[in-house]
Amino acid sequence: MPKNKGKGGKNRKRGKNEADDEKRELLFKEDGQEYAQVTRMLGNGRLEAKCHDGVARLCHISGKLHKKVWIAAGDILLVGLRDYQDGKADVIHKYMPDEARLLKAYGELNDSFRPNEGGNDDDDDNNGDGYIEFEDADVDKI
Template identity: 85%
Template sequence: MPKNKGKGGKNRKRGKNEADDEKRELIFKEDGQEYAQVLRMLGNGRCEAMCIDGTKRLCHIRGKMHKKVWIAAGDIILVGLRDYQDDKADVILKYMPDEARLLKAYGELPENTRLNEGPWLAVSLCFCDVMHRQGSYKGKQFFGNDTYFMT
């Protein structure tokens, strides 16, 4: 029987992705494209995003990005608008956090855009011992509509 002198199985043939830290050129929107912020991931390569023009669209993540680029809620993306369906779009590019800050500095994104923050941060949470208004449920103190205090 021959000895094991090989370099391994078929997994060694796979290349390594070492270009992650490499800076890329900042891509601005063109005609038929729009900036958007991801509201939530829906699964099956789809997400719901709020475009800068104020329209909420169902976005399809293209196959090239499907398993290589991870998109999460709060990310800034570039979407291609469809001529025949205004409520749907295709994700072209995901901007890295530093690229999104540059877009905001250049005036491409509105000033009220919250970068790298998911929609769950819209609800303010505070943990303290002070009780402003009467109310409790299962040992948890609550006040107002969106603010919860726990003791």
């Protein structure tokens, strides 16, 4: 019988977030990089994001971030632009909510970026409660 050499399997390692409460240095964009907000997750390590320059790009989550940094719709990211494909980018860094608010306070993000809100701006006309209002005449017909 093999000897147990570790203190647990992959489920033990999955629960670790060692650097969760540390203060990180705020990263600003350089040339070839852009700020983006996630509009929707596509799966397979890919997402769709609307960049600061107004272009919607297909972004790839690198292996360094994959399964270590969880990204959801509405998150603010730093993406690296590709020279040869304008419609695609690579995720470099995910900003925490307080870091995203700092970026907005410094004037790095424009007003269309709303940190910690859903990425789709198309649903502004409905109030999001999920209810449909009927008039009394409609109810009587049912």
